[in-house]
Each structure stands twice: as C-alpha cells, then as structure tokens.
Amino acid sequence: MTRKYVLVINPGSTSTKVAIYEAEKEIKSNKITHQLKDLEKYARVYEQYDYRLKLIYDWLAKEEISTSSLVAVVGRGGLLRSIPGGTYIVTEKMIEDLKIGIQGEHASNLGGILAKGIADKEGIKSYIVDPVAVDEFKDIARISGLKEIKRKSLIHALNIKAVSYRRAKELNKDLSELNLIVAHLGGGISIAPVKKGKMIDVNNASEMGPFSPDRTGSLPVGDIVKLCYSGKYTHEEMKIKLKGKGGLSGYLGTMDAREIEAMIAQGNKKADLIYSAMAYQIGKEIGSVATVLEGNVDNIILTGGLAYSKYLTDFIIGMVEFIADVVIYPGEDEMDALNKGVLRVLNKEEKEKIYENEVDL
DSSP: OOOOOOHHHHHEEEEEEEEEEEEEEEEEEEEEEHHHHHHHOOOSSGGHHHHHHHHHHHHHHHHTTTTEEEEEEEEEEOOOOOOSEEEEEEHHHHHHHHHHHOOOOOTTTTHHHHHHHHHHTTEEOOOEEEEETOOOOGGGBBOOTTTTBOOOOOHHHHHHHHHHHHHHHTSSSSSSGGGEEEEEOOOOOOOOEETTTTEOOOOTTTTTSSOOBBBSSSHHHHHHHHHHHSSOOOHHHHHHHBTTTSSHHHSSOOHHHHHHHHHHHTOOHHHHHHHHHHHHHHHHHHHHHHHTTTOHHHHHHEGGGGOOHHHHHHHHHHTTTTTEEEEEEEEEEEHHHHHHHHHHTTTTSSOOHHHHHOOOO
16 A cells, blocks of 8 residues: 555643545544543653554544554654754654653653554654644843743743744745744744744743733732732642633633623623723733844744734734734644654655654763
8 A cells, every 4th residue: 555644643631633634635633532540540751652543544544544654653742852943853852751751741752652542553753743842042041030940941832833834934944044933823822033044033932921821920029929928829729820710811701702701792891991901911922022033024923823814814913013024824724734744854855853863961
C-alpha cells in the first residue's frame, strides 16, 4: 500500500482529536470524547496511554484507514524542557521527559508518546511541532526585576508560528525576512514580537499582559500582595481568582464574548467598559512589543477565537494601525498547523530537529 497520509493526534484534558491528511487536505477527522469516570482511574497523565491508543486504533479501523498507509504521525507537543521552535522528531529522551512531566502534567504530554507508539510499529517517523515550551527569548528578555524570579516563555507557539508562516507565504517571502507582531486572542492572550521567524519575547498568558476571558493578566504588585496576605483567601482560592475567575469572567460573570456583545447591544454600559478595557490592554501590549522590534514591523496579526469579534478587532486596529497594517486570521486550527509542520519537513522546506541537540540535559 502506498504511504500517503499523515495522522495528527491532539490530546486534550477530556478529548483526543485525530485527523488524517493527504498533503494539505484533511481527509477524515474526529473528536474522541472521554468521560471523567474513565479518566479518573489514572493517577497520572501517562497512565492514560493504552486507553487513548486503543480508541485511536478503533477510530482508524472504523474509517478503514490502515496504519500501513501512513507516511508520518504527529502529536501535539507537551510541557518539555525549553526548546527553540520547529518540528521535532520524537526520540526516547523526549518520551522520557514527557512521561515524567519535566515542566508539569498536561494531556498534551501524551501527543508525542501516542505518535511514536503508532509510528514505531510501521517503521516511520513521529513528530511534534512548536510545543508550549518553545523558548526563543533573548537573554535580556528573561530579566524580571526580582532576582529570584526569571521570566519564562510559555506561549501559544503552535498557532503563532502557523499564522506567521501563513502570512509569509501570502507575501511570497521567507519567514526569516519578516518582522511580525502576533496577538493570539483566546482564553489566554499571548502577544509576541516575531523577529525573522523567532518569538523573541512574549507575555506569559497565564499571569502577565492583558486580562483575558478568565485571567487577570498583569496586576498592581503591591495590591496583589496585600490581597494575598489579607486572610480572606487561601492559596488555592487566589490561584482561581487569577486564572479561572479573573478577567471578563470576574467582572461580568461570563467569559463568552458573544454573550458580552449581546449585553453591550442591549445598552449595558459596564459590559461595554470592561470589554473595551480588554481591547485597550491588548492594543497597549502590541504597542509595547513594537519597541522590541524597534518599530520595524511588517504586519500585526490578530488570531485566536476572539479575533472573530469585529467589535474587539476594530477597537484594537484603531489603536495600532499606525504601527503596521493589521491582518486578521480568526480562530486557531491546531490540527492543520501540526500537519503543516510535518509537511515542511517532508517537503524539505525545513530540517527536522532533534530534542537532545537543543536542550541542556
């Protein structure tokens, strides 16, 4: 049988997304939903491997797709050691770090493990692409101002890189020729200056930068210290206030932008103020990172789920279009981005990377 398909695997906390691609065309896809009662049996993420692997094989059998027709398998990258962006072949050392959760436990850690499990049986290669742990910071960007704390690169790397490649292709240029500012606007907000293909700085979307649908973003340090020591909240309660019940959720009781825009349309002035304030902070952050590129910006890209909101994007564009032309790529297609990362390697547009060569072990 001719090998022509790429299998894409994207494990989430309660689902495993799978898709089959032939070149850039999606042939089949499915979201395998997992019941909490099935996942609660496992103390650690890695222990879910056999359970999820069987479900993937069951889906392939149902769709009558043989693994002998696969040319490669790619999984969502997990919380690995800090590495540069790119498409990585899954190695034993990578598997070891994914199993132990070197930077934390997350369902995405299973992506590379599942990919390798299927690929090895067929004698083909397995990959991950631009995981959350991508770190392309300049050293100067790591300094926080407090010697005990180092700024970290935790970023929506897969989508930011994917839309950067997309823009370069549309302009008929190599990504290394462009300076971009990419604002990923989702449940978390990452705003990155992308200098000649490298994400040289970014706000940590969980605790810095603009507030988002459920996160507070940057806060006045003195006030947050007082709140932490006020005796009103436990450590766990404070963590939830900052990520989960912060941002739009904390102010308006919902993190659904569609509901908030409906509230605004009905004349809710508070909703208008809060939603506009989020847009204002996004615009301000874009302006801030423009200085990292010394004002040499080819395009500003707005992407992620919130980029579907014309109300939001119009506000942001009004603030930042003096810096550079703004391009909107709403949503994020992780499956497509993973497939394209592999295609860049298979088509020899990009060299595959080896995990061990990129980190201090």
